Amino acid sequence: MRQTHGSLGMTRTGLMVALFASSLIFASSSFAMGGGDPPPQITYDSDVATMISNVTQAELEPVVNDLSGETTATIGGSPYTIQTRSSSSGEPIDMAEQYVFERLDSYGLDLVAYQNYPGGGAIDPGSNVIGQIYGTTKASEIVVVGAHLDSQPWGGDIAPGADDNASGVSAVLYLARSFADKTFERTIRFVLFGSEENAPWTTRKFGSGYYAYQAMQAGENIVAMINADALAYNVSSVTPRIVRMHIRRPKRDKSGGDAAIVTMWQDAIATYSITGLQAEPRAVSNRLSDHGSFWRWGYNAVMLIGSRGNPNWHHVTDTVSTFNWPHYEQVTKSLVGLAAHQAGITP
8 A cells, every 4th residue: 555645534546536526626517528718828927937947957857867766766765776667567666656646745736646547458457646736717627747657668677767758757746846836727737647658548447548538537627638758868969959749630639729739838938938949749640648548538638759769768778878958958848838828827
């Protein structure tokens, strides 16, 4: 049994039920699923500018090092080295889940919870880990910022998964701790998903597939899902470096919701003078990664990815030594700007 949120006094199962059963958390309202008011154009906000300027290697590296086994993490008050985060690894993935839970729990968010999923077939049961800040004037509209926690070795047992996807997890945790004392019109959730490497977009039984399906069943009005996956690798010597946001093709994105998220992302980059990035949308026909689970169940979603590919993914060589730190910092800054304004930050 892993730690639960002490102030709620619930088991992990109880936390999961609360998350998807409380009217304070989701809207069984007149809003259409994936609907709500369109986000306004970005107006410069000094708090957002400060959070963006505070994105540094020193802020991001400790979590990446802990999750990829470069350093020994402290989990439950004891030292533990995470050598892999494979969903079938047993104790290592359990410890990684506890690690991110404890960090979210330390930030002063409104809610921190495990969401248990049953698994299926060859996929073990596991947990998504969730932190939440309640919205104010548009609390029934939910923005999900997510990243997958698991890693996957192709041969052998060791999968450091530094870029894929400790980089995304660290960025999401940076957002969670930076946003914790801010106020937003919309409810914002930070979700670290399990079992992404097992194609959850094809199922409703694990990882983001379970999460998105449960949200749809509960009538949750998720207006945007932003998936941070593999942000830190880019070997291009040419600047600005291409960074992409995956969206659906127009015939699938009929409402233009995915495209609107891209526009806000590009506006954030321009508004806050985030340099070195050539921000490009990429319309795809596949659902590969956690955003695809949200597409399947009717929600607007995008994936932010730092490069066109990384030969180290799923290999023992996916370590922090391969990172392009200036690039990773700038990509994370763009995520901060997008998420803050998508959620409707207020003074």
